[in-house]
Amino acid sequence: MHLDRLVVDREGMAAEFLFQLRAEGRRIVTRLRRNQDADEGSFTEIGEWLPWRLDGSGQGVCEVAAVRFQLPRPTQPDQPLAVRVALIRDWRTLIGSEAATGEGGQWKADVAPDHQQFWEPEWKATPAPAAATRPKLIPVVTTAVQADALELAHTYFRRWNCQENAIRDWLIPLNLDTNHGDAKEPVVNSEWVKRQAILEKRVAHVHRLAAQSRKRLRPMHASDQMREEPVVNGEHRQQEWLAQVTELETLGQSDESGFFAIKAKPGGGRVGGASPTRLARCHQCGEQARSEPL
Secondary structure (H helix, E strand, C coil): CCCCEEECCHHHCCHHHHHHHHHCCCEEEEECCHHHCCCHHHCECCCCCEEEEECCCCCEEEEEEEEEEEECCCCCCCCCEEEEEEEEEEEEEEEECCCCCCCCCCCCCCCCHHHCCCCCCCCCCCCCCCCCEEEEEEEEEECCCCCCHHHHHHHHHCHHHHHHHHHHHHHHHHCCCCCECCCCCECCCHHHHHHHHHHHHHHHHHHHHHHHHHHHHHHHHHHHHHHHHHHHHHHHHHHHHHHHHHHHHHCCCCCCHHHHHHHHCECCCEECCECHHHHHHHHHHHHHHHHCCC
16 A cells, blocks of 8 residues: 555654655655744745634734745755644744844843943842743645645645554454553543543533522412413303303293393303403413413
């Protein structure tokens, strides 16, 4: 199997190793070691600086530019390996620049000669200037002929997740995914414990909300039952009086005094001042409200 592109840690950062792999047609992505570059002056053909990472407020904290670097080869000092580099400036980490002064004259390097006589009575100490700083540089290199700086930086820093996932997929079938401490005994997975604590906190919050909702719904349900009872009683009276009216009309006794007495009751022709049609409509609405879930 021929792998065209390899992403390795800085342990694989060796000029001869990279030269051999590039000769085989492979593109390597890795990172320069700390002793292989000093500052931005070590690189050439520095391109435009592009924002790479932002903080929570949307301010840029990292920027990247495409540059070139000549990697020295121990076996061929006169033929360095030219590589493409995604040079990252990390403004979250500032590095101080040490002044090139001797040990004995460090304190007076920025003091005028006529103000260095500290033994004089009128001499006064002056605050030292702030030390010059520069952002931390993270050079990601590749042996490819052409490379996009943003894509190259993302590729290198995604390697850790991809690598860990691949190792985990190998360990799980072998039952080797259990953490062990210094005593060679199984210990809890700290990441899982953190996630479990967060989930348990969320579940407890949901239970509290559910209890509060049930507490608010109980008096509402009781009030609904109290309003429902008069409606049911009125429906029963309506049915009884309507049955009596229908019976008298069937017997032809609509002219009798008893017929008009029943019709005059609040529920004979109209129950509680409402017509049978309107009461039936209210009953239907009540049934629909009672059928809805709380």
